[in-house]
Amino acid sequence: MEPIRVVHYLNQFFGQLGGEEAAGAKPRIQAGPVGPGRQLQARLGERLTIVATAICGDNTFADHPESTARELSALILPYRPHMVIAGPAFNSGRYGFSCGQLCAAMGAVGIPALTGMYEENPAVEQFRSQTLIVRTGATARHTAQALDAIAELAQRVARGENIAYPAQVGCFPAGMRRGTIRAQEAATRAVDMLLRKLAGQPFVSEISRPTFSPVARAAMRRPLSQSTIALVTDGGLVARGNPERMPNGYTDRFTAVSIAGLSRLTPEAVEVNHGGYDTQFVNADVNRLVPLDAARELEQEGVFAHLYETVYATAGLGMALSNAREIGRQIGQRLAEAKVDGAILTST
Amino acid sequence: MRQVAEMVGSPRIVTGKSVLHPTGDPTLDESGERALRRRTLESALEMLAAGEHSDAA
């Protein structure tokens, strides 16, 4: 039987380049296992062979994630690995990030990859949807158990096993949802679930509750009367004619609508394009979505100093939360660069 | 919708009139709508202004 070729990835410390002072080490690769890789090889048995070990400094990876991943890829691929194993990173955030980034990059080119981390490692949340991450203890004191777990998972992957539920094989759940067909109709399952709930018996919800961290409440830098205020919306505002062809939903884009010189929003200047609600009322008077006329009044009265001349807008229908966060971040950055002090988001 | 804003952790929320017209109300006449819109915006600005300012330095 053909041996399964494994490439192992380690950071500067476990790769025996040094400590913190070597955290800027450039990507490199050498044949065979290194450091903990030897213990891993002992557990992998005869069929799986660590043909090479790639090593890189954690700071290098943190500072240049994409190019470092590309460089490592270029070093790893010539070994034609069937699998890449990274770490384990235990509770080290930067090492975890490196492992996660590399595994995701390998997965993207079709090479199965896996790593191991402790549950509080921030890289778990960031990468569990992109790669298998085995649960490990917090420090290198738990190396033996971590390598046992990694080796066991590696055997499964080598056998071509389809890992449909990571949590069932000692990994963190991916935190993802996918469509499926169940054995019974929803009505049957709903009645079953309710009766169990009423009887105090355990049941499993088919949709779990996410936890969102609270958003920091940024304080205004200066009094309102001296502040620049911006209006923002997710209700689908676009310049008249939608010149940028903004989608009416399911998008990762936003647009900048100029309100310079306008005392109110009019159909000559703007329109509304959003697939998630009946836009007849806001198209009849767009100030019902973005309150420009009232804002101008208050600006003239000096309630605040200046109304920012751009309304950043998107259509929020079906927006993936990762896109929403990124759009929010980009709009926030632009407003901050423009010295805007406060923003009001009107949302449908 | 207010519940969505609360769920994702928004620190400042003003409840608008309706999903179909957050800062408007077609059942009101023009002056009524403008007054409503102004009040909604004033609430939002008050919320921004409330709380400490960071040090000017």
Added chain:
Amino acid sequence: MRLEWRLTHVARAEFGPTAISGGCLRVAHQELCALLAQDRRLQAIDLEIVNPGEQCRITDIFDVFEPRFKPAGPNFPGLLEPLRRAGDGVSAVARGAAVMVLNSLADNYRKTVEMSGEAAALTPYSRTANICIRSRPAPGVSRDSYYRALKELGARAAVYLGRAAERAGADEVEFFTLEDSSARSRALPRVAYIFAIASQQRPTTSDPILYGDNVRQLIPTALHPNEIIDGAVLAPYWNFGSESYTVQNHRTVLELYRRHRRELNFTGVIVMVAAEVEEARTRNAIIASGLARHALRADGVIITKYGGGIPESVAMETYEACQELGVKGTIVIWAHGGDGRIEGSLTVISPHADALVSCGINEERLELPPIARVVAAAPAAQALIAQPDGSLKPAAGALQLRILALAGAADQLGGGRRSSEEY
């Protein structure tokens, strides 16, 4: 109240003098068209028949009805016949047949049925003998009036074909009654069903949803489950995932009935709407939950919704309001796919919502192959189907279809086995 369904099984349909025999429904083309043409709001009425197993794609679907006829009435009270209570008496049902009403006006929410291929497994209408009716609005008829006329057309055709079932006699009988006085039944958990029968995300004026009323101002109220499945409630024009046929065969109502007096006490149905104004949503949640607890004396409720995001919020708010009164609940609810992460599954999820049944990911899309036969409101060669990106493609060709656009595939009322899982 005792509703009796006398089912006459239909396996296929063809044109001929109207009658059902040997599982074949024959339809008198001329006679039915003449009957339907009496509605002056419509013109150019025509029929086509599509049977299970055909290589056929039906599109421009506005609504679907199951043929039914109540000799003692009322048949679709408030829509077709004068208002009288629904839910009692004998109803002849042509089970296995469906009336498909096609809409000739451009409308992003028209649906498609695929009778063959992989997508056929996802729609119940690939297994029904479909009588498709096309028409155009008469000159000067508004969209709203046309849509109202289409609802009446569907109901009228359903009654006409239901008469054939009545004449043919029953192959099978089912009956529905809540009356029971056994002590054992009184000890079972009491369960009510909260049914959001419309969403006001897209309000219309003529939509005959509840006994012919458009429920614009509906305050939550209680109905007997028989009224739901006996024509007092129809699907709204816009609902994302259901037809009137779905409501006539409401899976959650039927499941609760199936287990009534055995595992639970089905105490009734509360109907409400998902309002677009926040104040109304909160008011409705308060009243609906109060009805569940105090009027229907429910220990638990099942909640379903139509439409999109606001109704998700309504379902959650109603669930929480029930929870406050000690009424436990489950919600049947769809999920958003987004980027696949669990956190994006729902527009809103309340802190106590721990019992959710997923009826699938709503953004799913299907790839349909080219098809031999197309039945549409327009002539087949000119028929177009809207793609997920908004473009239009010839209906007979290869195309993409949103799952919500495949009639019956995205049932939010408890039917179907499409679901989602977390991993």
